[in-house]
Amino acid sequence: MRSTPPEIHPPAADGRDGVPTVAGGALLAVAVVLTALNLRPAVTSVAPLLGEMRTDLAVSATWAGLLTTLPALCFAAAGLAAPRLSSRFGLGRTISAAMLALTVGLAARVVDGPHVVIGATLVACAGIALINVLIPVVIKGSFPARVGLMTGIYTAALQGGGALGSAVTPGLEDPLGGWRLALATWAVVAFVALAVWLPAARRHRGTWAEQSRVSARPRSLLANPLAWTVTLFFGCQAFMAYIVMGWLPQVFIDNGIGKLHAGLLVGLVSLIGVPVALVISPLAARSANQSGWIVGLGVVGFAGAVGLMVAPAAQPVLWSVLIGVGMGAFAMALAVIALRARTSEDTAQLSGMAQGFGYLLAGTGPFLFGLLHDMSHGWTVPWTMFLVVYAVQIVAGALAGRARYV
Structure with missing residues (x-):
């Protein structure tokens, strides 16, 4: 076990592609916050509407239990795969793909019956699981002198998003005409986060690629x-x-x-x-x-x-x-x-x-x-x-x- 503290080097004056690091850092910080806001509503928005969903879809309590258990199981399975995927495809690309999976899953789960709801929820939660694991890597690599601050902001946004999911979604049901469009609203929010994440990740991909140059056999x-x-x-x-x-x-x-x-x-x-x-x-x-x-x-x-x-x-x-x-x-x-x-x-x-x-x-x-x-x-x-x-x-x-x- 190594005990020497890590060296922290100050960021360069200019980022890759000629983009000032300060501007890139600010954009990335916003992207991290918007991403965090989307990591819990996929789960918390369902609970207040579960009764209406069961009635409309004519499903059992067992189906509802499976739907509410999926997130934790998916977080575990996809979370264990995240480091390998990131090492192979790159940190930015992996998170981008995960955000896309989250957006598509949230949109698809409202278009059909109970099997589609389960399958699309699985896709969305897989995306969330990958992001859960890899955002701390982004914070560690891109904000080395502000790990505590950025972790606090990220966690606050994550918890705030969870609270919004459970508090706001029931109020959307009547104005939007049912549970389907109320839940679909969160796909729009996820799409906005994806739209901000993509340019932020592009600005930092050179730095992340350099940080990711490690041995072909990662240490277990x-x-x-x-x-x-x-x-x-x-x-x-x-x-x-x-x-x-x-x-x-x-x-x-x-x-x-x-x-x-x-x-x-x-x-x-x-x-x-x-x-x-x-x-x-x-x-x-x-x-x-x-x-x-x-x-x-x-x-x-x-x-x-x-x-x-x-x-x-x-x-x-x-x-x-x-x-x-x-x-x-x-x-x-x-x-x-x-x-x-x-x-x-x-x-x-x-x-x-x-x-x-x-x-x-x-x-x-x-x-x-x-x-x-x-x-x-x-x-x-x-x-x-x-x-x-x-x-x-x-x-x-x-x-x-x-x-x-x-």
Whole structure:
């Protein structure tokens, strides 16, 4: 395991193709933000309209369960393939193709029946998975002195896009005449992001190609203990995030809180993550060691989970705020991926490993939480499992946050 910190060289005055680096950097920063805004609405826009979709398509609850499980499984499978695709076809081209797949998938899923919805969702989620893995590589390679700031902005845009997907889509259904055009709106947003990404990627392709000149046989991180620690940290926080998104509304409703209020509380959890990402991630990245920040966020979120287990209806707003702060670990997990790698190649390998295996773990979270609820006929046992995983996340995060390199 190498421990020498990476060298950071200042950018050249002029980019490739005679384009000033500052202008190219600004365009690329905008492209990253627009891309991030599109990485969650493909998933979050479906949940509020799922009832109407089932009625219109005459499908079963099993079909609905498959549709909502696909993202995590797809994130895992395509995420593991991202480093190899990037190495073969180039970083810019791979992300461009992924953005195109996302746009086409979002547009195609509304044109026909249930099989097309599933297939097109698979295409869109495959595109999202590739982008999830490769954007940290872009940030590491193109903003080496601003990794924390750009990671915070990217994470805030990603979480904000998720909140918009669930909040805005239901309001589009009536004006646009149904769920199909309401969901199709996000294909237009994805197309705009693609239109900005293409020229930004073209400006930087020379730099990315130079950074990508590595050995023909990329180094595997599967035997690297630090890489597995980062993967465990990422997987645990994603495991709990999927549980919160999938089950927290029902927990509130079963404890006497109205459906509308419960939905607003879950929206609050997502929104809290935006300022946390914008403020905490850049501050933490300036330190050689991020362990203290990770543990601090974990303790706050752990306290919120205890409140939800013991007395969910007593202080639901407080518990939601605490859980939302704790879910800021997502921004820290992305920052750690970039900060624990010395090169763009290692960043791609670590990002693919952490997100690939991490989302496999995350996909089991909602299922296990629901299974334990059914078996115990209550919420105490599943919340106990949640707290155990939270403790593992805090420990893994503290180890992953130390100033070491894979």
